[in-house]
Amino acid sequence: MLDVALISHLPNFADFSRSELEEFIGHSRARRVEKNGHYFEEGETADHFFLLLDGYIRVVRISPAGEQIIVRYIACNELFGIAQAIGRDTYPANAVAAVDCVALAWPMSLWGETVRKFPSFCCAANKTLGSRLMDVQERVIELATEQVEYRVAAALLKLLDQAGKEVEEGILIDIPLTRQDVSELSGTTLHSVSRLLSGWEQNGLVKSSRKRVIVTNREKLHALTAGDK
DNA sequence: TCATTAATTGCCC
DNA sequence: GGGCAATTAATGA
Known part of the structure; x- marks a missing residue:
């Protein structure tokens, strides 16, 4: 027992x-x-x-x-x-x-x-x-009013709170997570997620690989959900 | 090694 | 932004 x-x-x-x-x-x-x-x-x-x-x-x-x-x-x-x-x-x-x-x-x-x-x-x-x-209420509002970039960033930040794990390069989302999963979580398509993550990677916000996402700059990611842009 | 599953990218709507 | 297809990459049997 x-x-x-x-x-x-x-x-x-x-x-x-x-x-x-x-x-x-x-x-x-x-x-x-x-x-x-x-x-x-x-x-x-x-x-x-x-x-x-x-x-x-x-x-x-x-x-x-x-x-x-x-x-x-x-x-x-x-x-x-x-x-x-x-x-x-x-x-x-x-x-x-x-x-x-x-x-x-x-x-x-x-x-x-x-x-x-x-x-x-x-x-x-x-x-x-x-x-x-x-x-759920938050997400309804997001879906109705926010851009995809915002929604994906918000989804990742939420996962970071739930499953964030410190690693050398930043904070790892400790759940195997495909682009498809992220898209199903944020109401978009895997293509858009893939493009967003690639862009963010170039700007140093995240590092991603197969089924793994590491957030390297939480502040910048958070800024995407702060209303501007 | 091969088959499967993921991810990226370019093209068009 | 989304949809689709072609291509490439990673993974596990």
Whole structure:
């Protein structure tokens, strides 16, 4: 079984006693999903909720025309698949492992009592939902009003916050990320992303290679989202 | 080494 | 900016 210390520091569990947390974890099962596998698919009965312990998850929806849209990425220590919290009994999107992932899975039947009994857990779930909602609102506004350059820069900056990892040349987005992925995340095409990244590379903002993006000048990238240009 | 998957670039709308 | 095609590059079996 899993070491309680792995997650006891999370705000979700602030008002669990040690034994309560042990019991709660006892009701979960660690679920491993290898890269490109999925935790659940859109429309499936939501029988579990999850806490990501390691890895990154891509939340994907398919448009009526069959095109993929990446809704967001989920980083570790985040709750996901919490359909019950928004009154659904099916999952609203696909959850795909962007890398090999480990998550704890609880039966959804535990959701109600957990939320009722532990304000810290409830509060963390609300915060998670709230910040996702804010994210979505921001993106709607971006899509309606901003240029592609802005949107791609904003998408990269968001990933930097979620998955940034310091390396010698700058900050690496620690998720395998194709141009296609970036385009699905920012509502454009892989061609435009490729052209933008090439341009930015020449100007020293980023360094990219196959499935990897390193941001070498965060300030300049940020400036692209500041309204000018 | 070959087959597959990604990335780049030029041309046209 | 997007769509398409040709080309090249990287990767993994």
